[in-house]
Amino acid sequence: xxxxxxxxxxxxxxxxxxxxxxxxxxxxxxxxxxxxxxxxxxxxxxxxxxxxxxxxxxxxxxxxxxxxxxxxxxxxxxxxxxxxxxxxxxxxxxxxxxxxxxxxxxxxxxxxxxxxxxxxxxxxxxxxxxxxxxxxxxxxxxxxxxxxxxxxxxxxxxxxxxxxxxxxxxxxxxxxxxxxxxxxxxxxxxxxxxxxxxxxxxxxxxxxxxxxxxxxxxxxxxxxxxxxxxxxxxxxxxxxxxxxxxxxxxxxxxxxxxxxxxxxxxxxxxxxxxxxxxxxxxxx
Amino acid sequence: xxxxxxxxxxxxxxxxxxxxxxxxxxxxxxxxxxxxxxxxxxxxxxxxxxxxxxxxxxxxxxxxxxxxxxxxxxxxxxxxxxxxxxxxxxxxxxxxxxxxxxxxxxxxxxxxxxxxxxxxxxxxxxxxxxxxxxxxxxxxxxxxxxxxxxxxxxxxxxxxxxxxxxxxxxxxxxxxxxxxxxxxxxxxxxxxxxxxxxxxxxxxxxxxxxxxxxxxxxxxxxxxxxxxxxxxxxxxxxxxxxxxxxxxxxxxxxxxxxxxxxxxxxxxxxxxxxxxxxxxxxxxxxxxxxxxxxxxxxxxxxxxxxxxxxxxxxxxxxxxxxxxxxxxxxxxxxxxxxxxxxxxxxxxxxxxxxxxxxxxxxxxxxxxxxxxxxxxxxxxxxxxxxxxxxxxxxxxxxxxxxxxxxxxxxxxxxxxxxxxxxxxxxxxxxxxxxxxxxxxxxxxxxxxxxxxxxxxxxxxxxxxxxxxxxxxxxxxxxxxxxxxxxxxxxxxxxxxxxxxxxxxxxxxxxxxxxxxxxxxxxxxxxxxxxxxxxxxxxxxxxxxxxxxxxxxxxxxxxxxxxxxxxxxxxxxxxxxxxxxxxxxxxxxxxxxxxxxxxxxxxxxxxxxxxxxxxxxxxxxxxxxxxxxxxxxxxxxxxxxxxxxxxxxxxxxxxxx
Numbered sequence: 001x002x003x004x005x006x007x008x009x010x011x012x013x014x015x016x017x018x019x020x021x022x023x024x025x026x027x028x029x030x031x032x033x034x035x036x037x038x039x040x041x042x043x044x045x046x047x048x049x050x051x052x053x054x055x056x057x058x059x060x061x062x063x064x065x066x067x068x069x070x071x072x073x074x075x076x077x078x079x080x081x082x083x084x085x086x087x088x089x090x091x092x093x094x095x096x097x098x099x100x101x102x103x104x105x106x107x108x109x110x111x112x113x114x115x116x117x118x119x120x121x122x123x124x125x126x127x128x129x130x131x132x133x134x135x136x137x138x139x140x141x142x143x144x145x146x147x148x149x150x151x152x153x154x155x156x157x158x159x160x161x162x163x164x165x166x167x168x169x170x171x172x173x174x175x176x177x178x179x180x181x182x183x184x185x186x187x188x189x190x191x192x193x194x195x196x197x198x199x200x201x202x203x204x205x206x207x208x209x210x211x212x213x214x215x216x217x218x219x220x221x222x223x224x225x226x227x228x229x230x231x232x233x234x235x236x237x238x239x240x241x242x243x244x245x246x247x248x249x250x251x252x253x254x255x256x257x258x259x260x261x262x263x264x265x266x267x268x269x270x271x272x273x274x275x276x277x278x279x280x281x282x283x284x
Numbered sequence: 285x286x287x288x289x290x291x292x293x294x295x296x297x298x299x300x301x302x303x304x305x306x307x308x309x310x311x312x313x314x315x316x317x318x319x320x321x322x323x324x325x326x327x328x329x330x331x332x333x334x335x336x337x338x339x340x341x342x343x344x345x346x347x348x349x350x351x352x353x354x355x356x357x358x359x360x361x362x363x364x365x366x367x368x369x370x371x372x373x374x375x376x377x378x379x380x381x382x383x384x385x386x387x388x389x390x391x392x393x394x395x396x397x398x399x400x401x402x403x404x405x406x407x408x409x410x411x412x413x414x415x416x417x418x419x420x421x422x423x424x425x426x427x428x429x430x431x432x433x434x435x436x437x438x439x440x441x442x443x444x445x446x447x448x449x450x451x452x453x454x455x456x457x458x459x460x461x462x463x464x465x466x467x468x469x470x471x472x473x474x475x476x477x478x479x480x481x482x483x484x485x486x487x488x489x490x491x492x493x494x495x496x497x498x499x500x501x502x503x504x505x506x507x508x509x510x511x512x513x514x515x516x517x518x519x520x521x522x523x524x525x526x527x528x529x530x531x532x533x534x535x536x537x538x539x540x541x542x543x544x545x546x547x548x549x550x551x552x553x554x555x556x557x558x559x560x561x562x563x564x565x566x567x568x569x570x571x572x573x574x575x576x577x578x579x580x581x582x583x584x585x586x587x588x589x590x591x592x593x594x595x596x597x598x599x600x601x602x603x604x605x606x607x608x609x610x611x612x613x614x615x616x617x618x619x620x621x622x623x624x625x626x627x628x629x630x631x632x633x634x635x636x637x638x639x640x641x642x643x644x645x646x647x648x649x650x651x652x653x654x655x656x657x658x659x660x661x662x663x664x665x666x667x668x669x670x671x672x673x674x675x676x677x678x679x680x681x682x683x684x685x686x687x688x689x690x691x692x693x694x695x696x697x698x699x700x701x702x703x704x705x706x707x708x709x710x711x712x713x714x715x716x717x718x719x720x721x722x723x724x725x726x727x728x729x730x731x732x733x734x735x736x737x738x739x740x741x742x743x744x745x746x747x748x749x750x751x752x753x754x755x756x757x758x759x760x761x762x763x764x765x766x767x768x769x770x771x772x773x774x775x776x777x778x779x780x781x782x783x784x785x786x787x788x789x790x791x792x793x794x795x796x797x798x799x800x801x802x803x804x805x806x807x808x809x810x811x812x813x814x815x816x817x818x819x820x821x822x823x824x825x826x827x828x829x830x831x832x833x834x835x836x837x838x839x840x841x842x843x844x845x846x847x848x849x850x851x852x853x854x855x856x857x858x859x860x861x862x863x864x865x866x867x868x869x870x871x872x873x874x875x876x877x878x879x880x881x882x883x884x885x886x887x888x889x890x891x892x893x894x895x896x897x898x899x900x901x902x903x904x905x906x907x908x909x910x911x912x913x914x915x916x917x918x919x920x921x922x923x924x925x926x927x928x929x930x931x932x933x934x935x936x937x938x939x940x
Binding site: 126159160163164166167168170172173175222226229230 | 319320321431434435546547549550553
């Protein structure tokens with residue numbers, strides 16, 4: 001990223017102003033929540049991710065961008081515990097995280113949405129969002145089946161959280177609608193609701209705007225910013241739409257062919273020559 | 285009911301009424317709002333505590349007697365409480381239309397000189413921030429929903445709950461002042477100020493006193509025997525006088541419960557859950573609902589369709605008579621009861637009309653077919669005629685005297701006079717005090733004896749004593765050959781077709797009539813889908829030749845019906861076009877209450893109007909549009925103009 005600096009004086013000024021802006025908005029960017037150290041991921045002979053390090057700070061919106069096949073989703077899958085890196089370490093709140101199953105990672109407070117919506121199509125929006133509370137339910141199978149004692153209290157408490165999320169994402173009108181009947185943009189929002197219902201400390205969004213029209217993108221951007229602002233949730237997102245990424249995120253990691261080619265504020269990344277080459281192509 | 289006939293000891297202001305209800309109806313629900321999926325409710329005693337805490341907070345913020353406090357947002361208990369709290373501290377609440385664009389809002393806020401604004405959410409707060417530079421008297425803003433506002437500069441911005449907390453904390457300091465101000469409220473003090481949308485010119489601030497509101501509430505509640513057991517759904521704009529009368533005036537007078545929907549989108553679900561006993565909706569809502577029912581019936585199975593048709597035919601014949609208590613044959617009665625069990629009951633339940641005892645519609649003429657459909661189902665839907673200046677009620681239809689073409693008899697306490705020009709005048713305890721800071725308009729509308737000009741032309745039917753409205757007095761004109769020109773009469777006939785959303789007829793001073801039409805996207809879109817007609821936009825659908833054919837057949841049917849009326853046969857439509865965009869209040873083409881602004885439209889589409897009369901068959905045009913967020917854009921279109929067949933000329937000669 002340093003190679004891209006063509007005019008040092010303006011660069012410096014802009015950075016200062018950017019930081020000042022962040023402070024003025026009252027956003028609370030805290031210490032490092034998750035750190036990825038020299039991560040490499042191989043599938044047999046294919047190297048999907050090669051020696052990548054970056055960190056995610058508490059309360060920030062961190063974007064991972066890159067052209068198709070750059071390894072973005074693999075990166076997200078490593079964070080969510082779906083893949084175990086071939087080399088390198090993953091530190092969560094300063095401690096090395098041992099290889100974990102995805103459900104264990106979820107219990108740590110990491111929730112995610114998927115690129116190709118993964119909801120229960122036959123269930124209502126409400127029930128889908130309730131599944132996001134699964135990690136918070138302790139009652140046994142029998143108690144749940146009989147809806148008795150602790151199971152009942154738990155469901156009421158969990159429903160309260162879910163209703164707040166429904167209210168927050170303005171999906172009250174479709175509360176009782178089966179997900180299969182909803183248009184694509186709303187399904188995406190329901191998926192975000194389910195992830196939020198888990199009250200995550202780290203929210204992973206895999207292409208939250210993919211396939212949306214401009215208006216839906218604007219709505220989704222507003223919800224992402226509101227989530228971050230209202231609950232202070234740390235968000236790590238993958239996105240293709242450069243405009244959206246640059247507007248939303250505090251810091252951006254740029255990947256290309258499994259390597260990291262840029263890391264910094266949107267403005268820094270935008271001026272990075274390697275990034276420009278990766279996106280616009282270079283004459284060889 | 286007995287308590288409503290009380291005399292001198294009746295409370296003389298809305299806050300005093302609240303205090304009465306907090307004792308008399310202490311444990312009865314006063315407000316409900318669906319939030320977090322559950323109907324949260326507040327009793328009258330709790331409401332009193334909530335309002336008082338906020339009023340104390342307002343005193344703490346420095347609200348003075350006579351200040352104007354603007355209230356902007358959708359129907360929520362907190363906003364209703366804000367209005368009553370403002371009254372309690374001697375200020376004047378001014379509810380604003382929440383969908384008004386910033387510049388419209390700037391005019392109203394500047395005109396009333398609001399020092400305080402109570403806004404529902406970030407959207408409204410942003411609008412006020414955008415225009416606050418030009419508002420010299422504006423000082424503080426209070427918001428209800430904190431979402432997205434965390435990082436805003438809070439030096440002049442306060443959270444509603446914060447103001448309440450402040451009020452509770454400073455209770456000891458401010459309570460004596462609050463009690464003094466509340467006690468000082470008189471019957472002729474201003475209760476509320478409402479801005480009329482006005483079909484021409486700038487909005488005017490209608491000042492209504494406690495007397496206006498409470499007398500009107502008392503009279504209208506007794507007319508329909510409303511009591512503390514009613515349930516209403518508050519979903520119409522808070523800035524509209526009707527909502528103030530229903531959700532504040534009558535609610536406080538009788539002590540009934542006001543239910544607020546969860547969000548505008550959930551209105552229909554909430555309506556079904558509450559099943560109000562007293563319901564108001566403009567004709568448009570009933571039209572939309574009927575269109576939806578018909579569309580859904582088209583998609584239903586064959587058996588259901590046949591059942592629906594069979595029982596609806598019966599209902600149209602028998603239903604209104606059953607409702608009016610007229611004699612009906614035993615067989616028909618049994619048949620109707622079967623229909624109630626199989627079709628009408630479930631349908632009413634799905635619509636949320638199971639418990640409607642008194643339903644009203646007003647604002648525009650309602651199509652006779654639409655009106656009769658609801659009455660046939662056994663819903664006591666009636667019409668009323670009202671104005672902001674009258675605190676709503678001028679005339680209303682008593683039970684069992686309901687017809688689609690009249691607006692009823694004078695409401696209790698209202699006198700009606702028809703001037704020689706045909707214009708309707710009225711006088712009542714509900715007649716407004718004045719237009720705020722506009723003595724000229726006040727004098728032009730209300731004379732020294734208290735008679736108010738409605739601006740509508742009409743006559744009283746001698747046989748029944750019911751009032752019939754023909755058109756806006758100023759719109760009733762003459763055509764070039766001297767024949768009577770009543771555009772609204774024709775427009776209403778056109779709009780009764782579900783496919784036609786809006787119509788604007790021109791013809792004053794001309795030799796024949798022509799019209800601009802808007803298609804209804806829901807109805808025509810559904811028709812297009814069933815007929816496999818592909819379209820990418822409103823504009824494309826509106827210009828489709830088969831759509832034009834269909835609309836033409838509607839226009840010709842209307843012409844046939846108009847031709848049958850000797851007085852008005854000159855108003856047949858010779859040429860028409862379907863506009864490439866929906867007429868929109870944001871573009872100033874409609875008022876906020878969706879009445880067409882004829883002059884604005886004629887000027888804006890002057891090229892299209894000229895084309896209607898110069899015989900050209902098509903025209904290219906470009907129009908400026910305003911988007912919901914206030915941005916402007918332009919759309920280009922190529923429109924086809926159609927000629928419609930008109931009725932026999934002989935009829936016209938008779939009329940002329």
